[in-house]
Amino acid sequence: xxxxxxxxxxxxxxxxxxxxxxxxxxxxxxxxxxxxxxxxxxxxxxxxxxxxxxxxxxxxxxxxxxxxxxxxxxxxxxxxxxxxxxxxxxxxxxxxxxxxxxxxxxxxxxxxxxxxxxxxxxxxxxxxxxxxxxxxxxxxxxxxxxxxxxxxxxxxxxxxxxxxxxxxxxxxxxxxxxxxxxxxxxxxxxxxxxxxxxxxxxxxxxxx
Amino acid sequence: xxxxxxxxxxxxxxxxxxxxxxxxxxxxxxxxxxxxxxxxxxxxxxxxxxxxxxxxxxxxxxxxxxxxxxxxxxxxxxxxxxxxxxxxxxxxxxxxxxxxxxxxxxxxxxxxxxxxxxxxxxxxxxxxxxxxxxxxxxxxxxxxxxxxxxxxxxxxxxxxxxxxxxxxxxxxxxxxxxxxxxxxxxx
Numbered sequence: 001x002x003x004x005x006x007x008x009x010x011x012x013x014x015x016x017x018x019x020x021x022x023x024x025x026x027x028x029x030x031x032x033x034x035x036x037x038x039x040x041x042x043x044x045x046x047x048x049x050x051x052x053x054x055x056x057x058x059x060x061x062x063x064x065x066x067x068x069x070x071x072x073x074x075x076x077x078x079x080x081x082x083x084x085x086x087x088x089x090x091x092x093x094x095x096x097x098x099x100x101x102x103x104x105x106x107x108x109x110x111x112x113x114x115x116x117x118x119x120x121x122x123x124x125x126x127x128x129x130x131x132x133x134x135x136x137x138x139x140x141x142x143x144x145x146x147x148x149x150x151x152x153x154x155x156x157x158x159x160x161x162x163x164x165x166x167x168x169x170x171x172x173x174x175x176x177x178x179x180x181x182x183x184x185x186x187x188x189x190x191x192x193x194x195x196x197x198x199x200x201x202x203x204x205x206x207x208x
Numbered sequence: 209x210x211x212x213x214x215x216x217x218x219x220x221x222x223x224x225x226x227x228x229x230x231x232x233x234x235x236x237x238x239x240x241x242x243x244x245x246x247x248x249x250x251x252x253x254x255x256x257x258x259x260x261x262x263x264x265x266x267x268x269x270x271x272x273x274x275x276x277x278x279x280x281x282x283x284x285x286x287x288x289x290x291x292x293x294x295x296x297x298x299x300x301x302x303x304x305x306x307x308x309x310x311x312x313x314x315x316x317x318x319x320x321x322x323x324x325x326x327x328x329x330x331x332x333x334x335x336x337x338x339x340x341x342x343x344x345x346x347x348x349x350x351x352x353x354x355x356x357x358x359x360x361x362x363x364x365x366x367x368x369x370x371x372x373x374x375x376x377x378x379x380x381x382x383x384x385x386x387x388x389x390x391x392x393x394x395x
Binding site: 010013016017019041044045047048049051052053054055056057058060061064065067068069071072073075083 | 223225228229232233236237240241244245250254257258261262265266334335338339341342353357358363378381382385386388389392393
């Protein structure tokens with residue numbers, strides 16, 4: 001066989017792979033008829049394949065499936081939560097926003113125990129009491145924190161009292177009067193002003 | 209079958225672990241065959257088959273459902289087999305027990321001229337010989353021979369499983385056949 005061209009063996013393998021051109025196949029057949037060594041080689045290869053193919057299917061262990069299922073990582077609840085979080089990013093963003101907002105507002109409410117009042121001309125401040133003197137007209141809104149307000153004159157605007165009281169008898173107030181004493185009301189007030197501000201902004205833009 | 213398989217894969221991905229049992233029962237036998245022929249013994253074949261399925265379960269989200277699931281699964285298993293083989297030292301000693309057999313060492317593999325008493329035993333002996341001859345092949349040929357002639361996969365599929373060009377697969381198949389032919393000739 002030493003004298004046979006090497007491509008004959010290659011043809012044999014291609015033939016066994018079912019991947020041989022018609023010319024090569026004829027070339028191979030012709031050669032095999034003439035060369036007993038190559039014929040022998042071809043037979044051995046076919047036998048080899050038959051030999052491997054005779055390998056019987058080994059029986060799968062009976063408990064293999066159960067073993068595999070038992071080894072699977074347990075679906076963790078943490079995983080479930082994470083999945084849920086990942087699936088609802090907007091909700092999470094909103095919740096985080098609300099959390100921070102309310103925290104900021106409440107802390108603001110609690111920290112801010114100092115007396116303060118909106119600066120307006122002709123307001124009289126007596127300790128923690130703001131007085132709108134008789135005969136005076138205050139133009140604009142007044143916000144009093146942690147103090148009371150007594151209106152004896154006129155106010156052309158809204159009055160807001162936070163953590164305090166509004167006291168008036170014959171006063172003239174053209175706007176709204178709000179008294180806020182609870183955290184919740186404080187929050188509600190904040191939200192309301194925010195919304196109002198937004199609308200005012202809108203209308204201002206519209207006006208322009 | 210593909211529709212059912214895809215359904216099961218989706219169920220598993222949604223967190224239904226039990227749906228994976230159907231996938232296992234569908235493929236366990238095929239994977240076990242490959243592992244057994246590659247590794248040569250039943251215990252390791254069982255270990256690696258299990259590990260392959262567990263990995264498939266964990267990484268199922270990375271499987272592209274447009275592709276063939278069996279190819280993906282075979283690939284996980286064959287990679288694990290190769291890793292396992294490379295970790296092992298070559299351990300062929302004549303008095304070592306033949307992998308996958310009980311109380312049979314390499315001395316008993318040497319052919320004798322004594323006729324076998326029962327035909328059934330003859331059949332068994334053939335199976336042991338086949339197994340032994342396959343396990344003697346260099347691993348890179350063994351893989352291709354096993355996938356081609358035990359699993360009866362196409363060259364295209366084999367090339368995808370072992371992640372090699374089809375030309376390389378063919379070369380290895382040819383060399384594997386030649387190596388096996390020489391082994392059988394010497395027996």
